[in-house]
Amino acid sequence: MRRLTQRTEAVVNLRALEHNINNIRSRLGSGVEIMAVLKGDGYGHGEKGIYPTLKSCGIERYAVAVWEEGASLRNAGCTEPILLLGDTCDGQLENLIKYNLTPAIFSPDTAEKLNLLAKWGGVTQPVHIKIDTGMSRIGFADDEASVETIKKISELSNIEITGAFTHFSRADEPDGESAKAQFERYIRMIERLEDAGVHIPMKHVANSPAILLRPETQLDAVRSGDILFGLCPIDEEQWEREDFRQVMSWYTYVVMVKEVPAGTEVGYGGTFVCDRPTKIATIPVGFADGYSRKLSNRGMVKINGKTAPIIGRVCMDQFMVDVTDIGEVRRGDTVSLLDDDLSVLWMADLLDCNVDEIVCGISKRVPRIYEY
Numbered sequence: 486m487r488r489l490t491q492r493t494e495a496v497v498n499l500r501a502l503e504h505n506i507n508n509i510r511s512r513l514g515s516g517v518e519i520m521a522v523l524k525g526d527g528y529g530h531g532e533k534g535i536y537p538t539l540k541s542c543g544i545e546r547y548a549v550a551v552w553e554e555g556a557s558l559r560n561a562g563c564t565e566p567i568l569l570l571g572d573t574c575d576g577q578l579e580n581l582i583k584y585n586l587t588p589a590i591f592s593p594d595t596a597e598k599l600n601l602l603a604k605w606g607g608v609t610q611p612v613h614i615k616i617d618t619g620m621s622r623i624g625f626a627d628d629e630a631s632v633e634t635i636k637k638i639s640e641l642s643n644i645e646i647t648g649a650f651t652h653f654s655r656a657d658e659p660d661g662e663s664a665k666a667q668f669e670r671y672i673r674m675i676e677r678l679e680d681a682g683v684h685i686p687m688k689h690v691a692n693s694p695a696i697l698l699r700p701e702t703q704l705d706a707v708r709s710g711d712i713l714f715g716l717c718p719i720d721e722e723q724w725e726r727e728d729f730r731q732v733m734s735w736y737t738y739v740v741m742v743k744e745v746p747a748g749t750e751v752g753y754g755g756t757f758v759c760d761r762p763t764k765i766a767t768i769p770v771g772f773a774d775g776y777s778r779k780l781s782n783r784g785m786v787k788i789n790g791k792t793a794p795i796i797g798r799v800c801m802d803q804f805m806v807d808v809t810d811i812g813e814v815r816r817g818d819t820v821s822l823l824d825d826d827l828s829v830l831w832m833a834d835l836l837d838c839n840v841d842e843i844v845c846g847i848s849k850r851v852p853r854i855y856e857y
Contacts, residue, residue, distance in 0.1 A: 486789065486819045493737040493770050493822075495847055496854045497530050499538045501715060501730035506542045508728055509709055512696060517703045520689065522710035523558065524550035524570060529844035530714055530733055531853040533561040540565075548708055552577060555586040568613055568648075572623065582606050587647065589615040591623045596638040603643035613648040614638075614678075614685070618670040619663070620654045627674040632681050639683045648687035649675060650708075657694040657719045664695060668702050693718040697727060716840040717830045724830075733844055735823040735851070739788065740803070741767045742814050751805055752797025757782055759796075764809045766793065768820055771802040775847035776822065779836050780804075787821035788814055 487496075509519055521544045523532040532549075536558065539547075548568040549555050555567045569588045573581060578599050581588050590596050590612040603610040614635055617624030625631035639646050651671045655663035671690055678685060688704040693711040695702050697719055711718040715731040718724075744764050751757040751765065768786065772778045781798040791811040795804055808814040821827055823843075833840045 487736055489736055489738050489819060491852060493735070493774060493851050494854045495529075495851045496734045496736065496856060497534060498730070498732050498734070498857075499535070499855055500857050501732045502535060502538055502713070503542055504730050505713055505715055505732070506539070506544070509696060509707075509712060512700065513707065514700075514703055516705075518546055518706040519544055520546040520548050520568065520706045520708045521713060522548045522570075522692075522708050524548070524554060524710070525841070525845040526554065526557075528710065528714050528716065528841060529847050531855075532558055534853050534855045536561045536563055546706060552580045552584065552586055552588075556580065556584045559584045559586075566611075578602055582608060582610060587611045587613055589613055589623070589650075590638065591615040591617075591625055593634050593638060596641060596644055600641040600644045609643050609645050611645050611647040612638075613650055613687070614646055616649060616651045616671060616674050618651045618667040618674070620652050620667075622652070624651065627670050629677070632674075632677045632683075635678060636681050636683050646683065646685065648689065648705075649678070649685045650689045653690065653692055653695055653702075656692060656699060659698075659720065661699060664699055664702070668699070697723075711841065714844065715829075716844065718840075721830065721834075731823075731825060731828055733823065733829070733847075734821070734825075735847065737768055737770045737820045737822060739766045739814060739816055739818045739820060740769045741816060742808065743767075752781075753800065754798060756798055757796040761809070763796075763807055764814070765796070765805050766808045766814050766820075768804050768806060769802065770822065770851075771800045771804060773801045773848060774851050776804070777832075777836055777846070780832075783835060784832070785827070787824065787827055788818055792827075 521539050526532055527535050545565050548570050550571040552573050567586050569586055579602055615624040653664050653667055689706040691702040691707040696707050712729055715729045747759055747761050749759045770776050778799045784795045785792045786806055793806040793808045796807045797805050829840050829843045832843050
């Protein structure tokens with residue numbers, strides 16, 4: 486069992502990360518690049534901490550959601566292209582040039598403002614065109630009016646279109662009909678742009694579920710987020726056969742063990758009442774650390790290799806578990822909150838949420854520890 490030197494640790498297994506990269510690469514056609522998606526601070530794993538491993542594994546492209554994440558990656562030493570998948574407000578467009586970031590463009594107004602800033606800075610600004618093929622989020626519509634608009638953007642003096650992409654809304658569905666329709670809309674739009682004289686050097690549409698289920702959508706690059714970190718984006722039964730490894734585990738320790746009589750209330754609101762003499766262990770983690778309050782009276786932890794149920798409400802900084810039936814438990818014993826048995830997928834199923842919510846929700850006050 487792991488021994489801790491601090492209150493709690495989110496352990497990032499870099500060997501598992503390497504394994505997942507190799508797994509992804511084995512599925513790709515010749516010349517298809519992996520674009521590592523590190524939005525949400527690398528899905529909660531810490532983009533600065535994992536970047537050296539990604540680089541050493543030959544990852545040559547990155548994507549984040551907002552410019553601040555891109556700047557953080559640059560400050561970590563990243564010199565490769567970084568795509569921004571989301572928006573940048575007008576007052577911060579100059580940061581795209583400062584940090585050499587490639588924005589998603591879906592508005593002629595933004596393109597013109599960025600062109601002016603690039604002209605003032607004496608640089609040519611790379612951009613990727615975002616096309617909306619059914620997500621109904623951001624992106625140009627796949628129609629002739631958009632072709633004309635994008636052509637005008639391509640003619641701006643200090644803007645260079647280096648790619649175009651779309652995003653699948655239902656790539657995880659087994660029948661694949663929605664993803665197929667979106668892919669066909671994207672390809673038709675690219676053909677219209679090429680016919681209009683707008684060259685698109687890099688075409689990319691495949692996200693994590695598409696990498697697994699839709700190999701025909703690989704094109705020039707694939708955007709790998711969930712599966713990079715061993716997070717399930719598809720049907721769970723199939724996922725078990727795909728040989729990805731969960732990259733993050735989460736540990737803490739037992740603060741105190743006490744025995745209380747039957748009838749004792751536990752925690753805020755007395756939502757749990759002991760129906761027998763009970764041995765209670767207090768755990769020094771709570772919802773301020775990202776350990777969901779919805780796990781109150783539902784979740785479990787692992788102590789000395791055995792599971793113990795949560796009793797009472799999860800507090801901001803602590804919660805309690807029933808250790809009556811698991812043998813001797815002492816202060817200092819290591820507690821697994823997430824591991825290979827108590828997986829991210831297990832917790833997401835228990836909470837009826839997305840796996841990404843679990844790892845992205847682990848707060849900054851939980852140190853990330855990087856290990857091989």
